[in-house]
Amino acid sequence: MESITRCSWCTSSELYKKYHDQEWGVPVYDDPTLFEFLILETFQAGLSWITILNKRENFRNAFDHFDYKKVAGYPDDKIEELMQNTGIIRNKLKIKAAVSNAQAFMNVQEEFGTFSHYIWKFTNGKPIINHPKTSKDVPATTPLSDEISKDLKKRGFKFVGSTVVYAHMQATGMVNDHAEDCWKRAK
Template identity: 90%
Template sequence: MEDTTLIRCSWCNSSDLYKKYHDEEWGVPVYDDPTLFEFLILETFQAGLSWITILNKRENFRAAFDHFDYKKIAQYSEDKIEELMQNTGIIRNKLKIKAAVSNAQAFMKVQEEFGSFSNYIWKYTDGKPIINNLKTSKEAPATTPLSDEISKDLKKRGFKFVGSTVIYAHMQATGMVNDHAEDCWTRTK
């Protein structure tokens, strides 16, 4: 049974799925490459849509995209892309599907250069989360100079659908930044 006395960031109170994501994942530092890649794919598909839309389809994405196995995704053929275009359980945007393939390829190039994608992405924060002190979650920015910098570098490395807003959302999702409101119960966990 859910504890209704918990104070959470205001954006997550519309559904149990949102609350679960907020309580267990959002803002929790992620250092493993498979999870970082999963969030990168999900965030790129979110571009222009609400996060709850993506969360509601997350398991469909997981099944359709081989459990976010970037090595498999990097090898997707045109036939596989067409198969994904017919999958009503995911966002059927051909440019985003093709971006998932090219992003998997770019992801592996970053791994080769830095030893892991985690080493690459976390170097921007010296391996530690940035803790923002927000009175309310509405104060969280959509972009920052750091997300601008990371976005620019990722694009230079061949990544697609990685604008600064997408990258800042990725940073929040993977705990590179902690934008939980000051009164949110997760600030003290």
């Protein structure tokens, strides 16, 4: 029996536990990983995160290992191929959004040098450390996720509502929402 305590949302599967223990809330500053999480989070809109985690390797293979330069240039026949891929979420709007988001991602890189410089400027380059007593105390959105969402949309990103953006912030460590009794909080 395990003797460590984790955030309550991740205890239902080994995959969830591994993701929680190794990735969630860990600051990410490299563009390829930020793009991967952006794509995964946009596909998660309206679905559970475990659904996405279970399909993550399929997404990785289907989207050329999240190479945003390749994704940005996907032609219509590639989009149709992705629509036939049963290993991913086959939502045409989300697939097309992945392509346009890759293009917007590169536009942001051109303007700011890296996407990382752009996104982390909202937190002055440092994670926001929240202190939720339990996972139930963690909000779905914040005024900051509202602000980032609005700015991303202005730059042409799709499926980046405030809830998606806040989940992205959590996944990439821009915010640390580990519960008070979670072993990651102590770390």
